Amino acid sequence: MSFSKHGVIAAGFRAIAASRAESWLAPLARGIGAILMFHHVRPARADPFQPNRLLEITPEHLDLTLRLARELGWEIVPLDEVPERLARRKGRFLALTFDDGYRDNRDHALPVLRRHGVPWTMFVTTDYASGRGSLWWLELEEAIRASGRVSLQGRDYAAGTPAEKEAAFRALYARLRAGPEPELRAATASLCDRAGFDRAGLAGRLCLSWDELRTLSAADPALTIGAHTLSHPMLAKGDEAAACREIAASRTEIAERLGRPVRHLAYPVGDPASAGPREFALAREAGYATAVTTRPGHLFPEHAAHLAALPRVSVNGLFQTEAAMRALLSGVPFLLWNRGRRLNVA
Structure with missing residues:
Protein backbone atom coordinates (compact mmCIF):
# COMPACT_ATOMS: atom_id res chain seq x y z
CA MET A 1 0.00 0.00 0.00
CA SER A 2 1.55 3.28 -1.10
CA PHE A 3 1.90 6.36 1.08
CA SER A 4 -0.31 8.30 -1.34
CA LYS A 5 -3.01 5.68 -0.84
CA HIS A 6 -2.54 5.98 2.92
CA GLY A 7 -3.22 9.70 2.59
CA VAL A 8 -6.39 9.07 0.61
CA ILE A 9 -7.60 6.55 3.20
CA ALA A 10 -6.81 8.91 6.07
CA ALA A 11 -8.71 11.69 4.32
CA GLY A 12 -11.60 9.30 3.79
CA PHE A 13 -11.75 8.43 7.49
CA ARG A 14 -11.76 12.14 8.35
CA ALA A 15 -14.56 12.81 5.87
CA ILE A 16 -16.64 9.94 7.21
CA ALA A 17 -16.17 11.21 10.78
CA ALA A 18 -16.94 14.83 9.87
CA SER A 19 -20.13 13.91 8.01
CA ARG A 20 -21.13 11.23 10.54
CA ALA A 21 -21.56 8.93 7.55
CA GLU A 22 -20.76 5.95 9.81
CA SER A 23 -24.22 6.57 11.31
CA TRP A 24 -26.47 7.48 8.41
CA LEU A 25 -24.85 5.26 5.75
CA ALA A 26 -24.26 2.23 7.98
CA PRO A 27 -27.67 0.62 7.35
CA LEU A 28 -26.82 0.50 3.64
CA ALA A 29 -23.12 -0.35 3.96
CA ARG A 30 -22.83 -2.61 6.98
CA GLY A 31 -22.87 -6.37 6.54
CA ILE A 32 -24.32 -8.92 8.93
CA GLY A 33 -20.79 -9.75 10.00
CA ALA A 34 -17.12 -9.07 9.48
CA ILE A 35 -13.81 -10.84 9.97
CA LEU A 36 -11.15 -8.61 11.48
CA MET A 37 -7.53 -9.19 10.44
CA PHE A 38 -4.52 -8.53 12.67
CA HIS A 39 -0.81 -9.30 12.42
CA HIS A 40 1.54 -8.00 15.12
CA VAL A 41 0.21 -6.74 18.46
CA ARG A 42 2.92 -5.13 20.58
CA PRO A 43 3.82 -1.86 22.32
CA ALA A 44 4.52 1.15 20.14
CA ARG A 45 8.12 1.55 19.01
CA ALA A 46 10.04 4.82 18.66
CA ASP A 47 12.08 3.72 15.62
CA PRO A 48 11.53 6.32 12.85
CA PHE A 49 11.93 3.65 10.17
CA GLN A 50 8.97 1.27 10.34
CA PRO A 51 7.85 0.58 6.76
CA ASN A 52 5.74 -2.42 7.84
CA ARG A 53 4.01 -0.52 10.63
CA LEU A 54 0.63 -0.96 8.94
CA LEU A 55 0.94 -4.62 10.07
CA GLU A 56 1.11 -3.90 13.79
CA ILE A 57 -1.14 -2.33 16.39
CA THR A 58 -0.70 -1.70 20.08
CA PRO A 59 -2.46 -3.70 22.80
CA GLU A 60 -4.29 -0.48 23.67
CA HIS A 61 -5.75 -0.26 20.17
CA LEU A 62 -6.83 -3.89 20.32
CA ASP A 63 -8.58 -3.08 23.60
CA LEU A 64 -10.26 -0.04 22.02
CA THR A 65 -11.40 -2.14 19.06
CA LEU A 66 -13.03 -4.76 21.28
CA ARG A 67 -14.66 -2.19 23.57
CA LEU A 68 -16.01 -0.25 20.60
CA ALA A 69 -17.32 -3.39 18.92
CA ARG A 70 -19.30 -4.28 22.02
CA GLU A 71 -20.57 -0.71 22.37
CA LEU A 72 -21.83 -0.80 18.78
CA GLY A 73 -23.66 -4.08 19.29
CA TRP A 74 -21.29 -6.55 17.60
CA GLU A 75 -21.08 -10.07 19.00
CA ILE A 76 -17.63 -11.64 18.78
CA VAL A 77 -17.89 -15.28 17.70
CA PRO A 78 -15.52 -18.13 16.78
CA LEU A 79 -14.66 -18.48 13.11
CA ASP A 80 -16.35 -21.89 13.29
CA GLU A 81 -19.72 -20.14 13.63
CA VAL A 82 -19.38 -17.95 10.54
CA PRO A 83 -20.81 -20.39 7.95
CA GLU A 84 -23.93 -21.04 10.02
CA ARG A 85 -24.40 -17.35 10.80
CA LEU A 86 -24.20 -16.49 7.12
CA ALA A 87 -26.61 -19.26 6.16
CA ARG A 88 -29.13 -18.10 8.76
CA ARG A 89 -28.49 -14.40 8.01
CA LYS A 90 -27.85 -14.02 11.71
CA GLY A 91 -25.98 -10.78 12.57
CA ARG A 92 -24.31 -8.72 13.83
CA PHE A 93 -21.08 -10.68 14.46
CA LEU A 94 -17.31 -10.32 14.30
CA ALA A 95 -14.59 -12.97 14.12
CA LEU A 96 -11.01 -12.12 15.11
CA THR A 97 -8.10 -13.50 13.07
CA PHE A 98 -4.33 -13.14 13.53
CA ASP A 99 -1.97 -14.08 10.69
CA ASP A 100 1.47 -15.74 10.66
CA GLY A 101 1.74 -17.05 14.25
CA TYR A 102 3.70 -14.23 15.88
CA ARG A 103 4.87 -14.64 19.45
CA ASP A 104 3.64 -11.14 20.29
CA ASN A 105 0.08 -12.36 19.73
CA ARG A 106 0.53 -14.59 22.77
CA ASP A 107 2.49 -12.06 24.80
CA HIS A 108 0.52 -8.87 24.10
CA ALA A 109 -2.78 -9.71 22.37
CA LEU A 110 -3.79 -12.69 24.49
CA PRO A 111 -4.07 -10.76 27.80
CA VAL A 112 -6.43 -8.30 26.09
CA LEU A 113 -8.47 -11.07 24.47
CA ARG A 114 -8.80 -12.91 27.78
CA ARG A 115 -9.82 -9.75 29.59
CA HIS A 116 -12.67 -9.36 27.11
CA GLY A 117 -13.45 -13.08 27.10
CA VAL A 118 -13.52 -13.39 23.31
CA PRO A 119 -12.67 -16.22 20.89
CA TRP A 120 -9.92 -15.78 18.31
CA THR A 121 -8.16 -17.58 15.47
CA MET A 122 -4.42 -17.75 14.77
CA PHE A 123 -3.33 -18.73 11.26
CA VAL A 124 -0.04 -20.63 11.42
CA THR A 125 2.58 -20.91 8.68
CA THR A 126 4.25 -24.25 9.31
CA ASP A 127 7.74 -23.22 8.19
CA TYR A 128 7.68 -20.32 10.64
CA ALA A 129 6.63 -22.61 13.50
CA SER A 130 9.59 -24.81 12.56
CA GLY A 131 11.93 -21.83 12.86
CA ARG A 132 12.65 -21.52 9.15
CA GLY A 133 11.19 -19.87 6.10
CA SER A 134 11.25 -16.36 4.69
CA LEU A 135 9.36 -13.38 6.09
CA GLY A 196 25.14 -8.45 7.16
CA PHE A 197 21.67 -9.23 8.51
CA ASP A 198 21.11 -12.82 9.71
CA ARG A 199 17.79 -13.70 8.11
CA ALA A 200 18.01 -17.38 8.99
CA GLY A 201 16.83 -16.92 12.56
CA LEU A 202 14.13 -14.32 11.92
CA ALA A 203 11.17 -16.72 11.96
CA GLY A 204 12.39 -18.34 15.16
CA ARG A 205 12.80 -14.98 16.85
CA LEU A 206 9.35 -13.69 15.88
CA CYS A 207 7.05 -16.70 15.59
CA LEU A 208 5.75 -19.26 18.05
CA SER A 209 7.42 -22.67 17.88
CA TRP A 210 5.48 -25.91 17.72
CA ASP A 211 6.07 -26.48 21.43
CA GLU A 212 4.78 -22.99 22.21
CA LEU A 213 1.77 -23.51 19.96
CA ARG A 214 0.94 -26.80 21.67
CA THR A 215 1.12 -25.16 25.09
CA LEU A 216 -0.96 -22.18 23.98
CA SER A 217 -3.53 -24.34 22.21
CA ALA A 218 -3.97 -26.58 25.26
CA ALA A 219 -4.23 -23.64 27.65
CA ASP A 220 -6.70 -21.49 25.71
CA PRO A 221 -10.02 -23.06 24.70
CA ALA A 222 -11.00 -19.75 23.05
CA LEU A 223 -8.24 -20.20 20.44
CA THR A 224 -8.79 -21.79 17.04
CA ILE A 225 -5.71 -22.71 15.03
CA GLY A 226 -5.97 -22.29 11.27
CA ALA A 227 -3.56 -22.88 8.40
CA HIS A 228 -1.56 -20.21 6.60
CA THR A 229 0.20 -22.64 4.20
CA LEU A 230 3.61 -24.26 4.51
CA SER A 231 5.88 -21.42 3.36
CA HIS A 232 3.67 -18.32 2.94
CA PRO A 233 3.83 -18.01 -0.88
CA MET A 234 1.66 -15.88 -3.12
CA LEU A 235 -0.18 -18.96 -4.27
CA ALA A 236 -1.60 -17.67 -7.54
CA LYS A 237 1.91 -16.93 -8.82
CA GLY A 238 2.92 -20.59 -8.66
CA ASP A 239 1.73 -23.72 -10.44
CA GLU A 240 -1.35 -25.63 -9.35
CA ALA A 241 0.53 -28.59 -7.88
CA ALA A 242 2.56 -26.32 -5.60
CA ALA A 243 -0.54 -24.39 -4.52
CA CYS A 244 -2.37 -27.64 -3.77
CA ARG A 245 0.49 -28.90 -1.62
CA GLU A 246 0.78 -25.62 0.30
CA ILE A 247 -2.94 -25.59 1.04
CA ALA A 248 -3.52 -29.27 1.82
CA ALA A 249 -0.24 -30.32 3.45
CA SER A 250 -0.23 -27.41 5.88
CA ARG A 251 -3.63 -28.52 7.16
CA THR A 252 -2.36 -32.05 7.70
CA GLU A 253 0.87 -31.00 9.39
CA ILE A 254 -0.78 -28.61 11.85
CA ALA A 255 -3.42 -31.18 12.78
CA GLU A 256 -0.78 -33.85 13.36
CA ARG A 257 1.54 -31.64 15.38
CA LEU A 258 -1.12 -30.01 17.55
CA GLY A 259 -3.66 -32.80 17.74
CA ARG A 260 -6.50 -30.49 16.76
CA PRO A 261 -8.64 -30.33 13.63
CA VAL A 262 -7.82 -27.53 11.21
CA ARG A 263 -10.93 -26.13 9.57
CA HIS A 264 -9.87 -22.69 8.35
CA LEU A 265 -7.30 -21.27 5.92
CA ALA A 266 -5.88 -17.79 5.35
CA TYR A 267 -4.32 -17.19 1.93
CA PRO A 268 -0.88 -15.54 2.28
CA VAL A 269 -0.94 -11.92 1.09
CA GLY A 270 -4.50 -12.69 0.08
CA ASP A 271 -5.09 -10.09 -2.64
CA PRO A 272 -6.43 -11.00 -6.11
CA ALA A 273 -2.88 -11.45 -7.42
CA SER A 274 -2.17 -14.00 -4.67
CA ALA A 275 -5.45 -15.92 -4.36
CA GLY A 276 -8.14 -16.35 -6.97
CA PRO A 277 -10.67 -18.87 -8.24
CA ARG A 278 -8.09 -21.66 -8.57
CA GLU A 279 -7.01 -21.27 -4.94
CA PHE A 280 -10.63 -21.01 -3.77
CA ALA A 281 -11.39 -24.34 -5.47
CA LEU A 282 -8.28 -25.95 -3.95
CA ALA A 283 -9.29 -24.81 -0.46
CA ARG A 284 -12.73 -26.33 -0.90
CA GLU A 285 -11.23 -29.57 -2.19
CA ALA A 286 -8.86 -29.73 0.79
CA GLY A 287 -11.86 -29.70 3.12
CA TYR A 288 -11.63 -26.28 4.75
CA ALA A 289 -14.86 -24.90 6.21
CA THR A 290 -13.76 -21.34 5.41
CA ALA A 291 -10.85 -19.62 3.71
CA VAL A 292 -10.16 -15.91 4.11
CA THR A 293 -8.57 -13.38 1.78
CA THR A 294 -7.36 -9.84 2.38
CA ARG A 295 -9.91 -8.41 -0.03
CA PRO A 296 -11.56 -5.67 2.02
CA GLY A 297 -15.20 -5.87 3.01
CA HIS A 298 -17.94 -6.96 5.36
CA LEU A 299 -19.78 -10.26 5.20
CA PHE A 300 -23.22 -10.45 3.59
CA PRO A 301 -25.65 -13.38 3.33
CA GLU A 302 -24.47 -13.95 -0.25
CA HIS A 303 -21.05 -14.96 1.10
CA ALA A 304 -22.64 -18.21 2.32
CA ALA A 305 -22.10 -19.48 -1.23
CA HIS A 306 -18.45 -18.35 -1.26
CA LEU A 307 -16.97 -19.61 2.03
CA ALA A 308 -13.56 -20.14 0.41
CA ALA A 309 -13.31 -16.48 -0.62
CA LEU A 310 -14.29 -14.48 2.44
CA PRO A 311 -13.19 -10.83 2.77
CA ARG A 312 -11.64 -9.33 5.88
CA VAL A 313 -11.35 -5.95 7.56
CA SER A 314 -7.71 -5.07 8.15
CA VAL A 315 -7.13 -3.33 11.48
CA ASN A 316 -4.33 -1.15 10.14
CA GLY A 317 -1.51 0.13 12.31
CA LEU A 318 -1.43 3.43 10.44
CA PHE A 319 -4.97 4.28 11.53
CA GLN A 320 -5.16 3.49 15.24
CA THR A 321 -8.01 5.84 16.12
CA GLU A 322 -11.57 5.45 17.31
CA ALA A 323 -12.80 7.33 14.24
CA ALA A 324 -11.09 4.84 11.92
CA MET A 325 -12.54 1.86 13.78
CA ARG A 326 -16.05 3.35 13.80
CA ALA A 327 -15.75 3.83 10.05
CA LEU A 328 -14.48 0.30 9.43
CA LEU A 329 -17.22 -1.26 11.54
CA SER A 330 -19.86 0.83 9.76
CA GLY A 331 -18.90 -0.66 6.41
CA VAL A 332 -18.93 2.76 4.76
CA PRO A 333 -15.30 2.66 3.50
CA PHE A 334 -15.99 -0.63 1.73
CA LEU A 335 -19.15 0.72 0.08
CA LEU A 336 -16.88 3.31 -1.50
CA TRP A 337 -13.75 1.19 -2.12
CA ASN A 338 -15.75 -1.73 -3.60
CA ARG A 339 -17.96 0.62 -5.64
CA GLY A 340 -21.09 -0.69 -4.03
CA ARG A 341 -20.29 -4.37 -4.62
CA ARG A 342 -21.05 -6.76 -1.79
CA LEU A 343 -19.11 -9.64 -3.30
CA ASN A 344 -15.56 -9.70 -4.67
CA VAL A 345 -14.93 -13.38 -5.24
CA ALA A 346 -13.75 -13.62 -8.86
Whole structure:
Protein backbone atom coordinates (compact mmCIF):
# COMPACT_ATOMS: atom_id res chain seq x y z
CA MET A 1 0.00 0.00 0.00
CA SER A 2 1.55 3.28 -1.10
CA PHE A 3 1.90 6.36 1.08
CA SER A 4 -0.31 8.30 -1.34
CA LYS A 5 -3.01 5.68 -0.84
CA HIS A 6 -2.54 5.98 2.92
CA GLY A 7 -3.22 9.70 2.59
CA VAL A 8 -6.39 9.07 0.61
CA ILE A 9 -7.60 6.55 3.20
CA ALA A 10 -6.81 8.91 6.07
CA ALA A 11 -8.71 11.69 4.32
CA GLY A 12 -11.60 9.30 3.79
CA PHE A 13 -11.75 8.43 7.49
CA ARG A 14 -11.76 12.14 8.35
CA ALA A 15 -14.56 12.81 5.87
CA ILE A 16 -16.64 9.94 7.21
CA ALA A 17 -16.17 11.21 10.78
CA ALA A 18 -16.94 14.83 9.87
CA SER A 19 -20.13 13.91 8.01
CA ARG A 20 -21.13 11.23 10.54
CA ALA A 21 -21.56 8.93 7.55
CA GLU A 22 -20.76 5.95 9.81
CA SER A 23 -24.22 6.57 11.31
CA TRP A 24 -26.47 7.48 8.41
CA LEU A 25 -24.85 5.26 5.75
CA ALA A 26 -24.26 2.23 7.98
CA PRO A 27 -27.67 0.62 7.35
CA LEU A 28 -26.82 0.50 3.64
CA ALA A 29 -23.12 -0.35 3.96
CA ARG A 30 -22.83 -2.61 6.98
CA GLY A 31 -22.87 -6.37 6.54
CA ILE A 32 -24.32 -8.92 8.93
CA GLY A 33 -20.79 -9.75 10.00
CA ALA A 34 -17.12 -9.07 9.48
CA ILE A 35 -13.81 -10.84 9.97
CA LEU A 36 -11.15 -8.61 11.48
CA MET A 37 -7.53 -9.19 10.44
CA PHE A 38 -4.52 -8.53 12.67
CA HIS A 39 -0.81 -9.30 12.42
CA HIS A 40 1.54 -8.00 15.12
CA VAL A 41 0.21 -6.74 18.46
CA ARG A 42 2.92 -5.13 20.58
CA PRO A 43 3.82 -1.86 22.32
CA ALA A 44 4.52 1.15 20.14
CA ARG A 45 8.12 1.55 19.01
CA ALA A 46 10.04 4.82 18.66
CA ASP A 47 12.08 3.72 15.62
CA PRO A 48 11.53 6.32 12.85
CA PHE A 49 11.93 3.65 10.17
CA GLN A 50 8.97 1.27 10.34
CA PRO A 51 7.85 0.58 6.76
CA ASN A 52 5.74 -2.42 7.84
CA ARG A 53 4.01 -0.52 10.63
CA LEU A 54 0.63 -0.96 8.94
CA LEU A 55 0.94 -4.62 10.07
CA GLU A 56 1.11 -3.90 13.79
CA ILE A 57 -1.14 -2.33 16.39
CA THR A 58 -0.70 -1.70 20.08
CA PRO A 59 -2.46 -3.70 22.80
CA GLU A 60 -4.29 -0.48 23.67
CA HIS A 61 -5.75 -0.26 20.17
CA LEU A 62 -6.83 -3.89 20.32
CA ASP A 63 -8.58 -3.08 23.60
CA LEU A 64 -10.26 -0.04 22.02
CA THR A 65 -11.40 -2.14 19.06
CA LEU A 66 -13.03 -4.76 21.28
CA ARG A 67 -14.66 -2.19 23.57
CA LEU A 68 -16.01 -0.25 20.60
CA ALA A 69 -17.32 -3.39 18.92
CA ARG A 70 -19.30 -4.28 22.02
CA GLU A 71 -20.57 -0.71 22.37
CA LEU A 72 -21.83 -0.80 18.78
CA GLY A 73 -23.66 -4.08 19.29
CA TRP A 74 -21.29 -6.55 17.60
CA GLU A 75 -21.08 -10.07 19.00
CA ILE A 76 -17.63 -11.64 18.78
CA VAL A 77 -17.89 -15.28 17.70
CA PRO A 78 -15.52 -18.13 16.78
CA LEU A 79 -14.66 -18.48 13.11
CA ASP A 80 -16.35 -21.89 13.29
CA GLU A 81 -19.72 -20.14 13.63
CA VAL A 82 -19.38 -17.95 10.54
CA PRO A 83 -20.81 -20.39 7.95
CA GLU A 84 -23.93 -21.04 10.02
CA ARG A 85 -24.40 -17.35 10.80
CA LEU A 86 -24.20 -16.49 7.12
CA ALA A 87 -26.61 -19.26 6.16
CA ARG A 88 -29.13 -18.10 8.76
CA ARG A 89 -28.49 -14.40 8.01
CA LYS A 90 -27.85 -14.02 11.71
CA GLY A 91 -25.98 -10.78 12.57
CA ARG A 92 -24.31 -8.72 13.83
CA PHE A 93 -21.08 -10.68 14.46
CA LEU A 94 -17.31 -10.32 14.30
CA ALA A 95 -14.59 -12.97 14.12
CA LEU A 96 -11.01 -12.12 15.11
CA THR A 97 -8.10 -13.50 13.07
CA PHE A 98 -4.33 -13.14 13.53
CA ASP A 99 -1.97 -14.08 10.69
CA ASP A 100 1.47 -15.74 10.66
CA GLY A 101 1.74 -17.05 14.25
CA TYR A 102 3.70 -14.23 15.88
CA ARG A 103 4.87 -14.64 19.45
CA ASP A 104 3.64 -11.14 20.29
CA ASN A 105 0.08 -12.36 19.73
CA ARG A 106 0.53 -14.59 22.77
CA ASP A 107 2.49 -12.06 24.80
CA HIS A 108 0.52 -8.87 24.10
CA ALA A 109 -2.78 -9.71 22.37
CA LEU A 110 -3.79 -12.69 24.49
CA PRO A 111 -4.07 -10.76 27.80
CA VAL A 112 -6.43 -8.30 26.09
CA LEU A 113 -8.47 -11.07 24.47
CA ARG A 114 -8.80 -12.91 27.78
CA ARG A 115 -9.82 -9.75 29.59
CA HIS A 116 -12.67 -9.36 27.11
CA GLY A 117 -13.45 -13.08 27.10
CA VAL A 118 -13.52 -13.39 23.31
CA PRO A 119 -12.67 -16.22 20.89
CA TRP A 120 -9.92 -15.78 18.31
CA THR A 121 -8.16 -17.58 15.47
CA MET A 122 -4.42 -17.75 14.77
CA PHE A 123 -3.33 -18.73 11.26
CA VAL A 124 -0.04 -20.63 11.42
CA THR A 125 2.58 -20.91 8.68
CA THR A 126 4.25 -24.25 9.31
CA ASP A 127 7.74 -23.22 8.19
CA TYR A 128 7.68 -20.32 10.64
CA ALA A 129 6.63 -22.61 13.50
CA SER A 130 9.59 -24.81 12.56
CA GLY A 131 11.93 -21.83 12.86
CA ARG A 132 12.65 -21.52 9.15
CA GLY A 133 11.19 -19.87 6.10
CA SER A 134 11.25 -16.36 4.69
CA LEU A 135 9.36 -13.38 6.09
CA TRP A 136 10.61 -11.49 3.06
CA TRP A 137 8.84 -8.17 3.78
CA LEU A 138 10.59 -8.02 7.17
CA GLU A 139 13.88 -9.18 5.66
CA LEU A 140 13.66 -6.28 3.21
CA GLU A 141 13.03 -3.89 6.08
CA GLU A 142 16.00 -5.16 8.08
CA ALA A 143 18.36 -5.13 5.08
CA ILE A 144 17.53 -1.49 4.42
CA ARG A 145 17.75 -0.62 8.11
CA ALA A 146 21.31 -1.97 8.21
CA SER A 147 22.41 -0.22 5.00
CA GLY A 148 23.38 3.29 4.01
CA ARG A 149 22.73 2.50 0.36
CA VAL A 150 21.12 -0.46 -1.35
CA SER A 151 21.55 -1.73 -4.89
CA LEU A 152 19.35 -4.14 -6.82
CA GLN A 153 19.48 -5.13 -10.47
CA GLY A 154 21.62 -2.18 -11.44
CA ARG A 155 19.66 0.46 -9.56
CA ASP A 156 20.95 2.22 -6.46
CA TYR A 157 18.89 3.69 -3.63
CA ALA A 158 20.10 6.04 -0.92
CA ALA A 159 19.25 4.72 2.53
CA GLY A 160 21.10 6.97 4.93
CA THR A 161 18.22 8.81 6.59
CA PRO A 162 14.87 7.43 7.77
CA ALA A 163 13.15 9.24 4.89
CA GLU A 164 15.57 7.75 2.37
CA LYS A 165 15.08 4.30 3.88
CA GLU A 166 11.29 4.66 3.59
CA ALA A 167 11.60 5.70 -0.06
CA ALA A 168 13.99 2.82 -0.80
CA PHE A 169 11.66 0.33 0.86
CA ARG A 170 8.62 1.58 -1.08
CA ALA A 171 10.46 1.42 -4.39
CA LEU A 172 11.98 -2.02 -3.81
CA TYR A 173 8.81 -3.48 -2.35
CA ALA A 174 6.78 -2.39 -5.37
CA ARG A 175 9.36 -3.77 -7.82
CA LEU A 176 9.73 -7.09 -6.07
CA ARG A 177 6.01 -7.67 -5.44
CA ALA A 178 5.30 -7.17 -9.14
CA GLY A 179 7.72 -9.89 -10.24
CA PRO A 180 8.03 -13.65 -9.78
CA GLU A 181 8.20 -14.82 -6.20
CA PRO A 182 11.45 -16.81 -6.54
CA GLU A 183 13.16 -13.61 -7.70
CA LEU A 184 11.62 -11.68 -4.81
CA ARG A 185 12.93 -14.14 -2.24
CA ALA A 186 16.35 -14.37 -3.84
CA ALA A 187 16.64 -10.58 -3.97
CA THR A 188 15.74 -10.08 -0.31
CA ALA A 189 18.16 -12.84 0.69
CA SER A 190 20.92 -11.15 -1.31
CA LEU A 191 20.17 -7.75 0.22
CA CYS A 192 20.30 -9.27 3.71
CA ASP A 193 23.62 -10.98 2.98
CA ARG A 194 25.17 -7.75 1.71
CA ALA A 195 23.84 -5.84 4.73
CA GLY A 196 25.14 -8.45 7.16
CA PHE A 197 21.67 -9.23 8.51
CA ASP A 198 21.11 -12.82 9.71
CA ARG A 199 17.79 -13.70 8.11
CA ALA A 200 18.01 -17.38 8.99
CA GLY A 201 16.83 -16.92 12.56
CA LEU A 202 14.13 -14.32 11.92
CA ALA A 203 11.17 -16.72 11.96
CA GLY A 204 12.39 -18.34 15.16
CA ARG A 205 12.80 -14.98 16.85
CA LEU A 206 9.35 -13.69 15.88
CA CYS A 207 7.05 -16.70 15.59
CA LEU A 208 5.75 -19.26 18.05
CA SER A 209 7.42 -22.67 17.88
CA TRP A 210 5.48 -25.91 17.72
CA ASP A 211 6.07 -26.48 21.43
CA GLU A 212 4.78 -22.99 22.21
CA LEU A 213 1.77 -23.51 19.96
CA ARG A 214 0.94 -26.80 21.67
CA THR A 215 1.12 -25.16 25.09
CA LEU A 216 -0.96 -22.18 23.98
CA SER A 217 -3.53 -24.34 22.21
CA ALA A 218 -3.97 -26.58 25.26
CA ALA A 219 -4.23 -23.64 27.65
CA ASP A 220 -6.70 -21.49 25.71
CA PRO A 221 -10.02 -23.06 24.70
CA ALA A 222 -11.00 -19.75 23.05
CA LEU A 223 -8.24 -20.20 20.44
CA THR A 224 -8.79 -21.79 17.04
CA ILE A 225 -5.71 -22.71 15.03
CA GLY A 226 -5.97 -22.29 11.27
CA ALA A 227 -3.56 -22.88 8.40
CA HIS A 228 -1.56 -20.21 6.60
CA THR A 229 0.20 -22.64 4.20
CA LEU A 230 3.61 -24.26 4.51
CA SER A 231 5.88 -21.42 3.36
CA HIS A 232 3.67 -18.32 2.94
CA PRO A 233 3.83 -18.01 -0.88
CA MET A 234 1.66 -15.88 -3.12
CA LEU A 235 -0.18 -18.96 -4.27
CA ALA A 236 -1.60 -17.67 -7.54
CA LYS A 237 1.91 -16.93 -8.82
CA GLY A 238 2.92 -20.59 -8.66
CA ASP A 239 1.73 -23.72 -10.44
CA GLU A 240 -1.35 -25.63 -9.35
CA ALA A 241 0.53 -28.59 -7.88
CA ALA A 242 2.56 -26.32 -5.60
CA ALA A 243 -0.54 -24.39 -4.52
CA CYS A 244 -2.37 -27.64 -3.77
CA ARG A 245 0.49 -28.90 -1.62
CA GLU A 246 0.78 -25.62 0.30
CA ILE A 247 -2.94 -25.59 1.04
CA ALA A 248 -3.52 -29.27 1.82
CA ALA A 249 -0.24 -30.32 3.45
CA SER A 250 -0.23 -27.41 5.88
CA ARG A 251 -3.63 -28.52 7.16
CA THR A 252 -2.36 -32.05 7.70
CA GLU A 253 0.87 -31.00 9.39
CA ILE A 254 -0.78 -28.61 11.85
CA ALA A 255 -3.42 -31.18 12.78
CA GLU A 256 -0.78 -33.85 13.36
CA ARG A 257 1.54 -31.64 15.38
CA LEU A 258 -1.12 -30.01 17.55
CA GLY A 259 -3.66 -32.80 17.74
CA ARG A 260 -6.50 -30.49 16.76
CA PRO A 261 -8.64 -30.33 13.63
CA VAL A 262 -7.82 -27.53 11.21
CA ARG A 263 -10.93 -26.13 9.57
CA HIS A 264 -9.87 -22.69 8.35
CA LEU A 265 -7.30 -21.27 5.92
CA ALA A 266 -5.88 -17.79 5.35
CA TYR A 267 -4.32 -17.19 1.93
CA PRO A 268 -0.88 -15.54 2.28
CA VAL A 269 -0.94 -11.92 1.09
CA GLY A 270 -4.50 -12.69 0.08
CA ASP A 271 -5.09 -10.09 -2.64
CA PRO A 272 -6.43 -11.00 -6.11
CA ALA A 273 -2.88 -11.45 -7.42
CA SER A 274 -2.17 -14.00 -4.67
CA ALA A 275 -5.45 -15.92 -4.36
CA GLY A 276 -8.14 -16.35 -6.97
CA PRO A 277 -10.67 -18.87 -8.24
CA ARG A 278 -8.09 -21.66 -8.57
CA GLU A 279 -7.01 -21.27 -4.94
CA PHE A 280 -10.63 -21.01 -3.77
CA ALA A 281 -11.39 -24.34 -5.47
CA LEU A 282 -8.28 -25.95 -3.95
CA ALA A 283 -9.29 -24.81 -0.46
CA ARG A 284 -12.73 -26.33 -0.90
CA GLU A 285 -11.23 -29.57 -2.19
CA ALA A 286 -8.86 -29.73 0.79
CA GLY A 287 -11.86 -29.70 3.12
CA TYR A 288 -11.63 -26.28 4.75
CA ALA A 289 -14.86 -24.90 6.21
CA THR A 290 -13.76 -21.34 5.41
CA ALA A 291 -10.85 -19.62 3.71
CA VAL A 292 -10.16 -15.91 4.11
CA THR A 293 -8.57 -13.38 1.78
CA THR A 294 -7.36 -9.84 2.38
CA ARG A 295 -9.91 -8.41 -0.03
CA PRO A 296 -11.56 -5.67 2.02
CA GLY A 297 -15.20 -5.87 3.01
CA HIS A 298 -17.94 -6.96 5.36
CA LEU A 299 -19.78 -10.26 5.20
CA PHE A 300 -23.22 -10.45 3.59
CA PRO A 301 -25.65 -13.38 3.33
CA GLU A 302 -24.47 -13.95 -0.25
CA HIS A 303 -21.05 -14.96 1.10
CA ALA A 304 -22.64 -18.21 2.32
CA ALA A 305 -22.10 -19.48 -1.23
CA HIS A 306 -18.45 -18.35 -1.26
CA LEU A 307 -16.97 -19.61 2.03
CA ALA A 308 -13.56 -20.14 0.41
CA ALA A 309 -13.31 -16.48 -0.62
CA LEU A 310 -14.29 -14.48 2.44
CA PRO A 311 -13.19 -10.83 2.77
CA ARG A 312 -11.64 -9.33 5.88
CA VAL A 313 -11.35 -5.95 7.56
CA SER A 314 -7.71 -5.07 8.15
CA VAL A 315 -7.13 -3.33 11.48
CA ASN A 316 -4.33 -1.15 10.14
CA GLY A 317 -1.51 0.13 12.31
CA LEU A 318 -1.43 3.43 10.44
CA PHE A 319 -4.97 4.28 11.53
CA GLN A 320 -5.16 3.49 15.24
CA THR A 321 -8.01 5.84 16.12
CA GLU A 322 -11.57 5.45 17.31
CA ALA A 323 -12.80 7.33 14.24
CA ALA A 324 -11.09 4.84 11.92
CA MET A 325 -12.54 1.86 13.78
CA ARG A 326 -16.05 3.35 13.80
CA ALA A 327 -15.75 3.83 10.05
CA LEU A 328 -14.48 0.30 9.43
CA LEU A 329 -17.22 -1.26 11.54
CA SER A 330 -19.86 0.83 9.76
CA GLY A 331 -18.90 -0.66 6.41
CA VAL A 332 -18.93 2.76 4.76
CA PRO A 333 -15.30 2.66 3.50
CA PHE A 334 -15.99 -0.63 1.73
CA LEU A 335 -19.15 0.72 0.08
CA LEU A 336 -16.88 3.31 -1.50
CA TRP A 337 -13.75 1.19 -2.12
CA ASN A 338 -15.75 -1.73 -3.60
CA ARG A 339 -17.96 0.62 -5.64
CA GLY A 340 -21.09 -0.69 -4.03
CA ARG A 341 -20.29 -4.37 -4.62
CA ARG A 342 -21.05 -6.76 -1.79
CA LEU A 343 -19.11 -9.64 -3.30
CA ASN A 344 -15.56 -9.70 -4.67
CA VAL A 345 -14.93 -13.38 -5.24
CA ALA A 346 -13.75 -13.62 -8.86
